[in-house]
Amino acid sequence: MANDASAVFDTLSPAVSKGSLADPFTPPADSSLWRKNFLLGAATASYQIEGAVNEDGRLPSIWDTFSAIPGKVLAGDTGAVACDHYHRWEADVEMLASLGLEGYRLSIAWPRVMDAAGAPNRKGIDFYKRLLNRLKEKGITTFVTLYHWDLPQHLEDRGGWLNRDTAYRFADYADLMSCELAGTVDAWATLNEPWCSAYLGYGNGHHAPGLANDRFATQAMHHLLLAHGLAVPVLRANDPASQKGIVANIGRGTANSDSAADQRAAHLFEVQHNAWILDPLLKGSYPQDLFELWPGTEPLVLDGDMETISAPLDFLGINYYFRTNVASDGAHGFRDVPLEGVERTQMGWEVYPDGLRDLLTGFKETYHNLPPIYITENGMASDDEVTDGRVEDTQRISFLKRHLAAVDQAIKAGVDIRGYFLWSLMDNFEWAFGYERRFGVVHVDYSTQKRTIKRSAELVEKFLQERKAKA
Numbered sequence: 001m002a003n004d005a006s007a008v009f010d011t012l013s014p015a016v017s018k019g020s021l022a023d024p025f026t027p028p029a030d031s032s033l034w035r036k037n038f039l040l041g042a043a044t045a046s047y048q049i050e051g052a053v054n055e056d057g058r059l060p061s062i063w064d065t066f067s068a069i070p071g072k073v074l075a076g077d078t079g080a081v082a083c084d085h086y087h088r089w090e091a092d093v094e095m096l097a098s099l100g101l102e103g104y105r106l107s108i109a110w111p112r113v114m115d116a117a118g119a120p121n122r123k124g125i126d127f128y129k130r131l132l133n134r135l136k137e138k139g140i141t142t143f144v145t146l147y148h149w150d151l152p153q154h155l156e157d158r159g160g161w162l163n164r165d166t167a168y169r170f171a172d173y174a175d176l177m178s179c180e181l182a183g184t185v186d187a188w189a190t191l192n193e194p195w196c197s198a199y200l201g202y203g204n205g206h207h208a209p210g211l212a213n214d215r216f217a218t219q220a221m222h223h224l225l226l227a228h229g230l231a232v233p234v235l236r237a238n239d240p241a242s243q244k245g246i247v248a249n250i251g252r253g254t255a256n257s258d259s260a261a262d263q264r265a266a267h268l269f270e271v272q273h274n275a276w277i278l279d280p281l282l283k284g285s286y287p288q289d290l291f292e293l294w295p296g297t298e299p300l301v302l303d304g305d306m307e308t309i310s311a312p313l314d315f316l317g318i319n320y321y322f323r324t325n326v327a328s329d330g331a332h333g334f335r336d337v338p339l340e341g342v343e344r345t346q347m348g349w350e351v352y353p354d355g356l357r358d359l360l361t362g363f364k365e366t367y368h369n370l371p372p373i374y375i376t377e378n379g380m381a382s383d384d385e386v387t388d389g390r391v392e393d394t395q396r397i398s399f400l401k402r403h404l405a406a407v408d409q410a411i412k413a414g415v416d417i418r419g420y421f422l423w424s425l426m427d428n429f430e431w432a433f434g435y436e437r438r439f440g441v442v443h444v445d446y447s448t449q450k451r452t453i454k455r456s457a458e459l460v461e462k463f464l465q466e467r468k469a470k471a
């Protein structure tokens with residue numbers, strides 16, 4: 001399948017070009033990854049893999065509605081079947097365990113487990129009970145995200161994240177799930193990537209529910225963070241032994257020149273991508289520079305909200321993918337200036353591992369109460385094909401190796417990083433890009449649902465075996 005990324009791919013150095021295995025995965029002997037308590041796992045999300053959208057009482061989510069609108073998702077794809085994980089979960093858990101992965105990060109579909117009146121949907125809850133029990137039997141550490149973007153449509157019909165009431169409904173949902181699943185979850189994350197829910201969902205409309213207004217984005221963000229803050233004490237009360245945290249996607253912004261205007265643009269990029277979420281969580285306030293970028297968009301904040309939002313966390317989940325080179329837009333914002341001649345992935349995203357290290361070390365400086373960190377997502381999409389039963393995803397192997405080296409550098413610089421989850425365990429529904437973009441370390445043939453272990457997964461498995469043998 002031809003695309004921009006494949007053109008860039010062909011220009012890569014021999015060490016990372018197609019078909020070469022000259023750059024294997026195994027980290028150097030002095031890497032922190034050899035520590036046996038550094039958790040190495042893989043992640044997925046409910047709407048991206050489960051399918052079975054009309055089964056066992058599941059209600060529609062905003063992504064069912066959005067993906068049914070022509071033009072919103074590439075090729076008109078939807079999550080109706082996805083990886084059919086709802087029916088194939090047992091084989092998928094076997095596959096995860098056979099790869100030796102130590103951790104699994106999954107999310108719960110809110111519309112599967114509660115009806116519109118807030119009553120439990122027993123069949124949906126039982127699915128997650130069976131899944132988590134099996135993972136525990138296999139000795140796999142479980143990270144469970146409560147909200148990975150599949151808001152029940154009936155809540156969106158009442159305003160979704162623009163309605164403060166959704167935050168309270170989320171706390172009810174967290175209450176139900178933590179009562180039901182206590183003891184099978186090692187770590188709870190309230191939200192996955194509130195930046196995407198707020199900005200892509202309500203700010204530019206690229207994601208469900210598809211609204212486009214900066215003021216909506218800041219208000220949606222406030223209600224998402226409030227939902228998080230309301231849920232944390234509920235999770236603590238119901239499931240005291242587990243860790244509680246949240247997952248943020250972070251973006252590296254670099255300046256296109258040394259000019260003060262471009263430097264300021266890069267700063268504003270990172271305020272918009274990182275400080276917008278991390279400041280309220282870790283400092284109890286919104287960064288004022290955000291409102292320089294988007295004048296007049298201050299959200300409505302009630303007394304006590306910021307204290308609720310900034311309650312201490314046990315961990316912070318960090319998702320990192322790429323950097324963006326920016327310049328001043330000549331007004332009070334920034335504009336992207338894509339760099340030429342850099343390595344890119346199938347998404348067109350620049351491969352820039354230093355950005356992960358630099359952001360993590362920067363957060364340690366900025367936030368004195370930075371909790372322990374898990375890299376809850378990192379990975380890349382490539383145009384993978386099965387040839388003679390094999391998938392040689394050479395660019396991914398090199399990508400993972402370099403990003404894990406960046407994690408090691410951050411650890412050596414003093415950042416407390418406890419684990420890393422590959423995004424993703426298997427190819428899946430990549431939101432507005434449908435099934436074309438393949439992020440998995442396992443290939444999925446969507447016409448047969450056949451899973452094929454990619455070379456990257458084999459090398460991760462080999463490393464984990466070696467690490468185990470040394471322990």
Ligand code: IFM
Nearest residue numbers: 045193319377423430439
């Ligand atoms: O697939 C997504 C995931 O759902 C959230 N983080 C980024 C991934 C790749 O775009």
